Amino acid sequence: EPEVTQTPSHQVTQMGQEVILRCVPISNHLYFYWYRQILGQKVEFLVSFYNNEISEKSEIFDDQFSVERPDGSNFTLKIRSTKLEDSAMYFCASINLAGVAGELFFGEGSRLTVL
Amino acid sequence: EDQVTQSPEALRLQEGESSSLNCSYTVSGLRGLFWYRQDPGKGPEFLFTLYSAGEEKEKERLKATLTKKESFLHITAPKPEDSATYLCAVRGNTGKLIFGQGTTLQVKP
Numbered sequence: 001e002p003e004v005t006q007t008p009s010h011q012v013t014q015m016g017q018e019v020i021l022r023c024v025p026i027s028n029h030l031y032f033y034w035y036r037q038i039l040g041q042k043v044e045f046l047v048s049f050y051n052n053e054i055s056e057k058s059e060i061f062d063d064q065f066s067v068e069r070p071d072g073s074n075f076t077l078k079i080r081s082t083k084l085e086d087s088a089m090y091f092c093a094s095i096n097l098a099g100v101a102g103e104l105f106f107g108e109g110s111r112l113t114v115l
Numbered sequence: 116e117d118q119v120t121q122s123p124e125a126l127r128l129q130e131g132e133s134s135s136l137n138c139s140y141t142v143s144g145l146r147g148l149f150w151y152r153q154d155p156g157k158g159p160e161f162l163f164t165l166y167s168a169g170e171e172k173e174k175e176r177l178k179a180t181l182t183k184k185e186s187f188l189h190i191t192a193p194k195p196e197d198s199a200t201y202l203c204a205v206r207g208n209t210g211k212l213i214f215g216q217g218t219t220l221q222v223k224p
Contacts, residue, residue: 004158033211043159043202043214056211091158103149104212106158 002026004107006092012113016081021110023075023092032075033093033104034067036060043091049075082114117142117207121215128193128222136188136218138203148186149212150179151202159202162188193222 005024013019025032034046047057049067066078075094079086089111093104120139128134140148147166151159163172165181172179176197178189188201200219204212 031210035212042216043204045211045213048211056209089156103147103161103164105161106151108158109156111156 002105004092004094004105006090006107006110008110009108010111010113012115013082015084015114019079019082019086019112021077021079021090021092021112023077023107024073025075025092025094026096026105027073029094029096029105031055031095031097032067032069033095034077035091035093035106036088037091037109038085038088046077046090079112082112084114087112087114117205117209117213119203119205119213119215121201121203121218123218124216125219126221128190128220130194130222130224131192133189133191133193135190136201136203136220138186138188138215139184140186140203140205140215141184142205142207142213144208146206146208146210148181149204149206150177150186150188151204153200153202153217155200162201190220193220195222195224198222 007022032049037043045058047061048055064080068076089109091109092107118141122137147164150162153159163179168183170181176191180187200217202217204214
């Protein structure tokens, strides 16, 4: 069964360092998302990406964040200068329709710990 | 503003003791209500999508129902392996999913 894969599964970094989280969405999917979940809190929307550009972003997704689809398979989330409050699980998700209907398929997540 | 509230926050059941989880929502132009299961340290795993009031879907011991204001996830004769956090989410006109805080279910043998 096709699945969304994410790397790394866990990353520990120092405050102020740059982090790149990687995702390989399901191959025929068109819309890509990043969500995050701070320990014990809700799963929160960060950004959606379609046709090689951001289609929507949340207030959390400030100038420290960026997304990219560098090739036909990978989808990355970059945090330029990490803060303590960026510590969370980051989930990549994808959907095969243009955001109109259907379920999002989530990866297993990347746990980011900022010290 | 689209919003999802789930209750209860936590639920403990004995094996075989049926119950229901609630998801109340407000959304502009519902394009689907979703139920996911999340195990500790894992990503959300898709269970059901409901699109219109009156719709019902079933999978093994789980049954999801939808009204214009809320959804229920009914668990019939649960087993310990059903222990997880159950997440409800809605998609409105913006296309993104808005999640509730989840209900953590513990089923004791």
